[in-house]
Amino acid sequence: MTDETIPNIPLLYGTSIPQLGFGTYQIEADDAERAVLEAPELGYRHIDTARIYGNEEGVGRALAASGIPRDELYVTTKLWNDDQGAGRASEVLDASLERLGLDYVDLYLIHWPVPTVDQYVATWADFPALRESGRTRSIGVCNFHEDHLERLISETGEVPAVNQIEVHPLYVREELRAFCAERGIVVEAWSPIARAAAALFDQPVLAEIAAKHGRTIAQVVLRWHLQLGNVIFPKTNSVDRMRENLDLFGFELAADEMAAISALDLGDEGRVGPSSLTFGAPRD
């Protein structure tokens, strides 16, 4: 397996992103260097981290130790909720770059909209200058709903290159994905296998499809994302599962299999993460 088999998806403003990468949420700071060093050795080139994961230093050390040239890697990090507000993003990005030991990231994201605090438009207004400074190649957001995106675009004129949102077969988000597609916003699907929840992994239809293709349930679900056009970066601490999650290119799901997987959608009931409408609200 090499990166050559992983498609690159074009992003707004002339860049592109490897469709499959490695996620690092819940990889502990003192384990990040070991875990993330395995990933490029197996063929991963795209790594997703965030300030709040507390592992940027370990991720950076692992990428340096991998010996892979910087321009062959794709690194994303994110601005955390308490760093939102006008005039703050530049120094916050610099601190992430310092921890990562990098001159630039490929993608810098606002982590949550936190609409109850209502600073996401002011935060976003500073993002184009970060891209123009060369410290990030692309800019985008996470967990934004249609109305948050509408406000960003109408109030700043700047369309995010990506929206990183929870998507998996229990939470398919057809309308939001279509809204993003119409505006050229690429969807990155977080928790792509719903954190291996039994509610997903125990679905008989997935077992049937997996058996038919001689694949695992995780591989079938990840393949479903690729065929939908989602960018994904499943997380695992296991080298065997890293290999399994990368091996998605030797088979194809038929249209009826894609539809059967999408039919597992439970809407909001299927979420494994928090709601974007309330997450990050200040506590009383």
Ligand SMILES: NC(=O)c1ccc[n+]([C@@H]2O[C@H](COP(=O)([O-])OP(=O)(O)OC[C@H]3O[C@@H](n4cnc5c(N)ncnc54)[C@H](OP(=O)(O)O)[C@@H]3O)[C@@H](O)[C@H]2O)c1
């Ligand atoms: N922007 C956001 O707000 C946001 C939120 C959440 C996540 N994310 C990003 O998205 C990435 C992925 O999401 P996630 O980590 O929440 O969930 P996920 O990738 O859907 O699932 C990770 C869980 O699944 C297990 N797993 C991984 N591969 C497996 C396989 N092949 N078979 C069975 N179990 C497997 C892992 O356990 P082991 O480690 O034991 O293998 C881990 O418990 C994160 O790491 C992070 O980079 C972003």
